[in-house]
Amino acid sequence: MDSLQGLAYGFAVAFTGPNLVACFLGVLVGTVVGVLPGIGPIGAMALLIPSTFALGPTTALIMLAGIYYGSMYGGSTTSILVNVPGEAASVVTAIDGYQMARKGRAGAALAVSAMGSFVAGSLGIVALMFFAPTLAEVALKFGPPEYFSLTLVGLIFLSRLGGGTALKSFLMVGLGLILGTVGMEPISGLPRFTLGQLQLSQGIELVPVAMGLYGIGEVLIIAERITGIPQLVKVKFRELFPTMTEWKRAFPPMLRGGGVGFLIGLIPGPAAILSTFAAYALEKKISKHPEEFGQGAIEGVAGPESANNSATAGAMVPLLALGVPFAPATAMLLGALIIHGVQPGPLLITEQPEIFWGVIASMYIGNFVLLILNLPMVGVFASILRLPQYLLMGLILLLCLVGTYSVNNSFLDLYILIGMGGVGYILRKLKFDMAPLILALVLGPMLEKTLRQSLFMTRGDVWMIINRPIAAVLLSAGLAAIVLPPLISLMKRYFKSQP
């Protein structure tokens, strides 16, 4: 199936009733959690995974992916209007976006970020559509050693690129890997680390862990302070139209941001967040008026807001082509696929084209819906912030509890959820990044399986693994990511001490 045929097929899949509804619901929930500080796309995806059980895998993935890219639209709204980023990926937008709002150009900032998201998001999907099948074809030649290296390097990169210090991130990886080994061992069926609990032999589920860390942990942090309801900048519909000069200034950054975002999306790491910083830095660097940045430069809104959207498309590439997620949000998507009994990997595109092309087509539809949701209706979403905090937090907590319980009807999962909430709260306060833990929990079983398969294959000869070219390149990249940064900072210190 070539791309155009595939896309036509995808639209046929996406334009069925349930899938359209799922797409709409997904981007709607995405926009809402994007607007709300406190609960982000990962928590929301974890919350909604249980409710997708009744749906088919394609419909489920369409909805969950919608939450992911939809949250990138919603996040900018609060950044611009109240200087409170709804998402980590919209922190940069607040810098110039809020300044624009203070100068009375809130409407223009909102319009430019929604347009930029749309333009770059659509470009990203086109790139995803051509890139993923090619990569999947290459990946068909991958054996266990390649997958082992890929998984390992993914974990290393994420820990190095994410927030917090490398040591803390690696500790979170370790914790996630350990949690991933609890339960029945896949080859011999031996129960491991179950502490004698029969229920634990099924393993620790992703949903309670992710909901605990991202849902309950966040709410506990918010509960530290009782805050009032934020003051919103009012935006009239008429003001939503940027002036001609504003358009001219904003359009090139949209394209550049789209390019930067997609490329960063391919790399393991919290793609959407990193891409905004990269796009902002790029715009500032090439701008003729770098002094305007921080004072309400429209490029500083258009670039990053475009980048984070195409980054979500980029991050879908390794997930759909290789079956290996490189970002916490795509790890949630992988978790959902596995729950639905889909075997992710390079064969997914050819063997289950309805999932791949259906999701891609739904992303086109979703981006279009998002443009409508986020431009004329931006005020509706911003007014969610007027809901009193106690009500919102109460509902989020209740949803976390019921959502977790509904996965297995398990009381043990509830304790895991609450325990993880406490752990998440404390570790967050100490500046640990939660993303490596989630990714390690998902990738851990894959890491062990591929490691053992590789060793079986080479009869225990580690050199034979390293001798395979792709594995060697990947592993050296991982090694470089560990060794180089401390080496560079050491050299810097050395040269500084020289007179």
Added chain:
Amino acid sequence: MAVRALPITSFCFLFLGAAYLAGSLELPRGSAAQPGAGLYPLLIGIFLVALSLALLIRSLRKNETEPEKGEPFPKGKDRQRVMALGVALFLFALFLKPLGYGLCSAVLMGVILRLLGLASWGRIVLISILTALLSYYLFASLLGVPLPGGIFFS
């Protein structure tokens, strides 16, 4: 307090890693060519112990760099509120089975509303009962989640 939190946390990591490592030693390791169920846990156990030792040593040193320190934990009433919320969640899980969803969710919601600053008792009672009823209807009746009915909905 925040100064001591990191060493304590890294000590917890160390303890967890050591316990895990001890557990992994009891599993069959196999050989390099025939790796058993215990090989991978052994490797990641060593990984965790080594890292948590490094963090413990680093956190005990005085010259902690600024971004590593983390935010201070809340004091006084703020701390009480966070802890009360945690306890309320735990009690919800504990009593969900014997008392049922309706009662537990209403009480939990009431506690959250009160803790997070809703002052009027009348509204607290009203909102909690409404939330419990609506969410029970939504989850149990519409989505088919078998929530424990307990003493109210059986």
